[in-house]
Every structure is written in C-alpha cells, then in structure tokens.
Amino acid sequence: MMLNLTVQSLRGRTGIMVRQMSSMANGTAKEKVDCLVIGAGLVGIAVARELSLRGRDVLVLDSAPTFGTGTSSRNSEVIHAGIYYPRDSLKAILCVRGRDLLYRYCSEYQIPHKQIGKLIVATRTSELPKLNELLIRGVQNGVEGLRMVDGNEAMRMEPELQCVKALLSPLSGIVDSHSLMLSLVGEAENHGAKFSYNSAVIGGHVQENQIHLHISDSRNLENLNGVHLPVPELTLVPKLVVNSTGLSAVPLARRFNGLHGGVIPPSYYARGCYFTLSNVGVPPFQRLIYPLPEDGGIGVHVTLDLDGQVKFGPDVEWIGEVDQISSFLNKFDYSVRGSRAERFYEEIRKYYPSLKNGSLQSGYAGIRPKLSGPRQTPADFVIQILQVFLVLASGINLGR
Numbered sequence: 001m002m003l004n005l006t007v008q009s010l011r012g013r014t015g016i017m018v019r020q021m022s023s024m025a026n027g028t029a030k031e032k033v034d035c036l037v038i039g040a041g042l043v044g045i046a047v048a049r050e051l052s053l054r055g056r057d058v059l060v061l062d063s064a065p066t067f068g069t070g071t072s073s074r075n076s077e078v079i080h081a082g083i084y085y086p087r088d089s090l091k092a093i094l095c096v097r098g099r100d101l102l103y104r105y106c107s108e109y110q111i112p113h114k115q116i117g118k119l120i121v122a123t124r125t126s127e128l129p130k131l132n133e134l135l136i137r138g139v140q141n142g143v144e145g146l147r148m149v150d151g152n153e154a155m156r157m158e159p160e161l162q163c164v165k166a167l168l169s170p171l172s173g174i175v176d177s178h179s180l181m182l183s184l185v186g187e188a189e190n191h192g193a194k195f196s197y198n199s200a201v202i203g204g205h206v207q208e209n210q211i212h213l214h215i216s217d218s219r220n221l222e223n224l225n226g227v228h229l230p231v232p233e234l235t236l237v238p239k240l241v242v243n244s245t246g247l248s249a250v251p252l253a254r255r256f257n258g259l260h261g262g263v264i265p266p267s268y269y270a271r272g273c274y275f276t277l278s279n280v281g282v283p284p285f286q287r288l289i290y291p292l293p294e295d296g297g298i299g300v301h302v303t304l305d306l307d308g309q310v311k312f313g314p315d316v317e318w319i320g321e322v323d324q325i326s327s328f329l330n331k332f333d334y335s336v337r338g339s340r341a342e343r344f345y346e347e348i349r350k351y352y353p354s355l356k357n358g359s360l361q362s363g364y365a366g367i368r369p370k371l372s373g374p375r376q377t378p379a380d381f382v383i384q385i386l387q388v389f390l391v392l393a394s395g396i397n398l399g400r
Contacts, residue, residue, distance in 0.1 A: 029234050033059050036213065036238035038201045038252070040067035042177065044244035045184040052191035056240075060193060063200035063218040063328055068181045070330050071246050074366030076274075076303045076314070078288065079103070079113070079173040083120070083138035083146070084298060090381040092141040099171065106175060109183050112306050118172035118288035119154055121163035123350045128165055130292050135167050145170040160284040162353050172288055176306055200328050201245075202229045206258030212237050221325050229325065247369045248327040255324070265382050268373040269321065270296045272314020273336045274303075274363035275344050279356070283310050289351060295375060297368075300347040311363055312348055315340065318374050319367070336362040 037048045040062035052058045064070070079099055085091035106113040122131045131148075138146045147168050149157070154166035185195065200221060204213040214232035224230065243249050250267035253259060277284075283304060291299035296316035303311050322332060341360050348355050371379035 028232055030212070030237060031234070032237045032239075033057070034239050035059070036061065036236060036241045038062075038213075038241065038243050039245035039249075040064070040185075040195060040197070041070055041072040041244065041246050042068060042181055042184075043072075043246070044242070045181055045188065047242050047244060048193045048195075049184050049188040049191070051240075052188050052193040058188065058193040059236075059238075060188075060195045061199040061201055061215065062195070062197050063221075064330060065197050067185055067195070067197075068178065071366055071369065072177060072181060074334065074364060075177065076301075076311075077174055077177050077305065078303060079115075079175055081118070081138070081143045081146075081169045081171040082141045083134055083143055083167075083169060084293060085137075085141065086380070087137065087140040090383065094381065096142050102175070102180075103173070105183075106180070111179050111183055112176040113173060114306060115171065115173040116287050116304065118169040118290060119149075119158065119161070119163075120167040120169065120290045120292065121154065121161065121351050122165045122292065123163050125164055127292055131165060131167055134292075138167075138169070143169070143171065158285050158287060158289065160352055160354060161289060162351055174288070174304060174306060201252065202232060202328060203252075203255035203257070205256065210237055211241055211256065213241065218329060221329055224325050247330065247332065247367055249369065251321070251324055251327045259386075263384055263386065265371050265379075266373075267321065268370040269319050269332075270368040270370055271317045271319050271333070271365055272297065272368060273317070273340050273365045274311050274313030275336075275341055275360040276363045277310040277312070277359055278361045279359050280310070283308050284352065284354075285310065291347070291351060296370070300344060302348075302352070312344055312360070313363070314366060314368075315343065315347075332367050334365045334367070336365050338362055 034057035035051050037044045037058060037060045040060050044060060045067060048058045048060045079102055080095055081099060082092055082096035085095060103113070103115065105111065120131065120134060122128050135146055135148055149166050149168050151164045151166070154163055155161050189195070198218040200216050200218045202214050202216050204211055213236045215234040215236055216230050216232050220230050243252060245252055247269070250264060253264045285302050285304065288304070289302035291301060293299055294316060296318065297314065300312055300315055305311070319333070321327070326332070341362070344360055345355065371382060
C-alpha cells in the first residue's frame, strides 16, 4: 500500500521494519518501529551499529543524501588522547576509553589511521604554567606516556618548530573519518540496520508516554521560508529514539511537544576555518603541533592527513543560530574567507616562524555544536536518558 513519497522511500530503499500500522490521522500515516536513530553522522552510525549488534531492529534517518555530511566530515580527523578535559568529566572518561576502542577498531577493520603523536607547545615562558596544568590534567585522566620535553629536544624532534617547552602526547593520532564511517555503516547494515536518507525529522509530540516523530521528505523543505514547517508525511512511533543530529540536536529537541523545556540545554555554534599548506615539497612536521587552548577551541594547530597534506586550523568564530529548516538541512555558512588568513599567519608563526607569505590556501570550514558560549567555562557532554526517548546533545566532534 503506497501511502506517500516518504513511506515509499522508507519501504523501497530500506525495507523498514514495521511492527504495526495504525490508522491514518489527518491524512498522515503512522507506523511503529523498534529503534530509530536520527542523524547519520559518526555518532549516529556508531549507535546504530551497536544497537544492531545487540539484536535490535534499527532504522536510521538523515535529511542529507548520504551519511556523514555535517560535522563528521568537517573536522581535523584527530584521535585525541584525553588531555584537555576536567577530571572525571564525561569528556575525559569517554575520550580515553573511546581512543583505545577506536585504535582497536581501526586495526581490526583495517581503517587507515596512524598514531603519529602530538606536541602541545609553549612559545613563551608565561605559558609554562598552563602547559604544566595540561600535563597534570592528562595524568589525572589516565593518559599514558605523557612527558614534558624542553625546547631544544622538541625542536630536535621537529626542526621547523619554535618553542620553549612542549608536552609530548604519544597516543594522539589521525584517522580517515570517511573510511571509518563507511565501515560502521557496512557493519550496521550487515546486522540488519536500515538507512533512509533525504528523510527529515521535523518535530514530534509525546502521546500516551510514547514519542511520535514527524517525518518529511527533505526535498519538501528546500523551498520553504525557514519559519513554517510542512505538514508531516509520516509519523513514526519508536520504542527507542536517539537524537544524534549534531548541529540540529537542540533545535530538534525544542520541537518535541510534551518534552519539558528544562531538560533541553542551550546551544551555541562556533565556526572553524582550515587553511592548507601549499608550495612545499616535504611536510615541515611529522607530528601534530598544537598551541595552548583558546576560548572556544584548542588553538590553530597543525594537522596532517594520511597523504601527508598539512592543514592549519580551526580558528574560532562564534556565530548565531540559523532558522529551523536551515538547521535541519545543514544549511550553515561553510565559506572560508581569504581575509581570515592574516590571523592564521600571525598565530602559526608563533611556533612555525619560517612560514612563508602566500603559502596558505583556503581549505574548508566546520561548525562546532557547543553547550557553552563565549568566555564561559566549557560545558561537559550532556547525555540525557528520558522515559520516553533518549537524547544525545553533546556537541561531540571528532577532532575537537
């Protein structure tokens, strides 16, 4: 029975696991499912894989044409060791545990990655107390192998580097995020998970202690004015729902009628631009090079990809929220203005003084979803398990 385009899409392309067909209300079909994951970024895909491995019937919806088009593909692709975060915080606990699991998974499934190590550098003596604080915090978090090296040793390790002291983190590394996501999707699908793209969750409501999710074909949102959302084409009633929509996690949670507003955290957004290094034959660095953290980020740092390409970033530019439809469709401003290169040269030359004029080229930008704003104490992850559904609104970002 063909109900509408969205239902056809869900059935035809995913073989959706329908448990029960309910009556049509206001012309909208209603179906029950077991587990629904909203968002096919790295977090959503990993959740879908884990649920499917545990024998659950899983459906993943994403408003984009494919997986991983948001923050998961616009980051530094760094595997962090767990140094920066307060002791006993979710960020510290999950980063340390997740790092070990990620290296193990990449080795087992032959995901391109490399444990290249990282130097966090102090370029002035006034920065030494902060560098020492990072060492203490990293040790408290259980990060192994950390050690302080003096400037001469650090510059022997990296001849192009200039610093007075550095913290060596041998467990930091890099990963091919697309290959990682592709592997996780394949595993999830092999265990029965279904993926439906161009399928936007535009809201929902709580009824009889169950969440009812409103679904629309993404293409029907394209020409709207950003304020009024369309009438949903399909309502799905899952036993479990995971909101892992990244940049739109908080705006989407606000559209769940019946969800107490007090459980929805505030949301902030910080754009970060990357510039790539051009006109060099041999990469100037073999390791990740990081300055000390700044407000909203961990500094304009050196990242290498697995092909040896050097990139610098991200910087921090706080931006306002976009309208709901733009949020659901990931229509953020990802442009990289060439004028931002001036600040990049200034920041990079603090630790890489031989950087030549004209050697930076505009790369790409990403948006960090955050739960704390400018000049606020960085917030910890928020993972809320509610009676009727589960919300992930953590601001998690690979490489951040």
